[in-house]
Amino acid sequence: MNLGSRLLGMAFASADLLFELKDGRIAFAVGAGPVAGIDPASAWSGRPLSEVLDVQSACELTDNLAALGSGRRSAPMEIRVVTGDGRARRASLRAFVLPEIAPAISCALSWTGPAFVLAVTTEPPILDARGLISRLEDVMTSPGADNGLSVAFVEVPGLDTDSDEHRAASARIESELQAASLNGASACRLSADRFALMRGADDLTDLVRTVEAAAAAEGLSLSATTATGDLNGAESAVAVRTLRLALDACLKDGVAAGASFGERLKETVADADRFRGIVRAREFHLVYQPIVSLESGAMHHFEALARFNDGPRAPVAQIAMAEELGLIEGFDLAVAEKALVQMRKAGFGRAKIAINASALSLTGDAYVENLLRMTAAATDVRDRLLVEITETAAVADLEAANRRLAVLRDAGFKVCIDDFGAGSASFDYLRSLQVDMVKLDGVFVHEIATEQRARTLATHVIQLCADLGVATVAEMVETQAQADALKALGVNYGQGWLFGRPGPTPTSQTQSRPVARRRGEVVGWG
Helix, strand or coil: CCHHHHHHHHHHHHCCEEEEEECCEEEEEEECCCCCCCCHHHHCCCCEHHHCECHHHHHHHHHHHHCCCCCCECCCEEEEEECCCCEEEEEEEEEECCCCCCCCEEEEEEECCCCEECCCCCCCCCECHHHHHHHHHHHHHCCCCCCCEEEEEEECCCCCCCCHHHHHHHHHHHHHHHHHCHHHCCEEEEECCEEEEEEECCCCCCHHHHHHHHHHHCCCCCCCEEEEEECCCCCHHHHHHHHHHHHHHHHHHCHHHHHHHHHHHHHHHHHHHHHHHHHHHCCEEEEEEEEEECCCCCEEEEEEEEEECCCCCCCHHHHHHHHHCCCHHHHHHHHHHHHHHHHCCCCCCCCCEEEEEEHHHHCCCHHHHHHHHHCHHHHHHHHHEEEEEECCCCCCCHHHHHHHHHHHHHHCCEEEEEEECCCCCHHHHHHHCCCCEEEECHHHHHHHHHCHHHHHHHHHHHHHHHHHCCEEEECCCCCHHHHHHHHHHCCCEEECCCCCCCECCCCCCCCCCCCCCCCCCCCCCC
């Protein structure tokens, strides 16, 4: 008996079926099929793995196999193999990537029970736009992921008609598009007559014909318009941002907006490269706006605000883009670097500066470690720096973020929650993060002066901060009446045009009488 026969016998001693996967397809199979009459050697060879499994099993197995490295054996995976007659059979599968034949995957399958009738609904529910974006991110960030993906946009005029036939056709079209999507679980419904789905870049399924056939099965004659954009191996963050913008455009302007997906992708890549260049060359500058005590009118500290050199306005859109593309941490550190240069200039004294940091910069240790390194040679500057955590992007792991902020506070830095009241995460931040200050968002400040509901909420927030020993700052204060109202509510500090506009150097522009300070007195944050 030759070695090959012995090895095959040993394999069958622990498995009922052996098969090899190449590029998601079954290259060959040998062993017992799920039911009598199905010989995997002929019935499965050349077919996509997704065609022999139920939808949920196909999705889970595809994701698990994508994460399997060369020379690694998977843990047992429970799957369901369809038999083509409305039944399925459960099995346990283990996979192994032999380095000599990688990326082919060797699979051993053992049946774990008799065939059973599948439930009628095995198809996962169709996604919404947010779910599709999350699905794309998961697929593209999976270990060993193949970025050969495309996104198809489908519009079916007339599908939003309210009749039994149209509702039935709508359900069938939705089901067919889901089945045509990546792993049968990557389609989303944008509106009554618009869809989007992820597919393999080489998938040639005619979606127009698919939609028309589904409508005809319900007795309707409907046509579809489609547009497809390839991701062309784009970075995950670039692809996710492009898809989000494309879905917004498609929802607003119809599927025709999807035709510009490729151009939008190129623009996003160019925007990312341009932003990296701006950070690398430090092609931005800082302006400084004063924050004053509402009680005494005395200068308290300055906020450093970034301005790009090609325009006078705050870079709100570019900052949002940098957060989406994972470029914000480098920018936040560059801002800190420029602020530190200003603080070390002759004549600056003991003035204090607040610098902004995206919440995303707290998702790892690098921002904190670099800020500590940048101030290691002159640690006295740390007690004059306030790090304002902006809420434009939410912190996912608040416990980990709080540990990193604790490191900064232990080193002497002060920490502020910025944009409080602008987003849903504000109270989560206040509850979970140990901070020294809370800055009330300008819109919230405006509502305090105009709406009783907002004023009542603000009263409780300000009192809560006081009870916690956390100072409060109100931004966008433009009139003395606003300042007086905020002071009456207990807000500690104010920022806005009433006290001074942002300027190129940290200089007070207020008309308030300065408070005298004793020689040698250190200005604190209290």
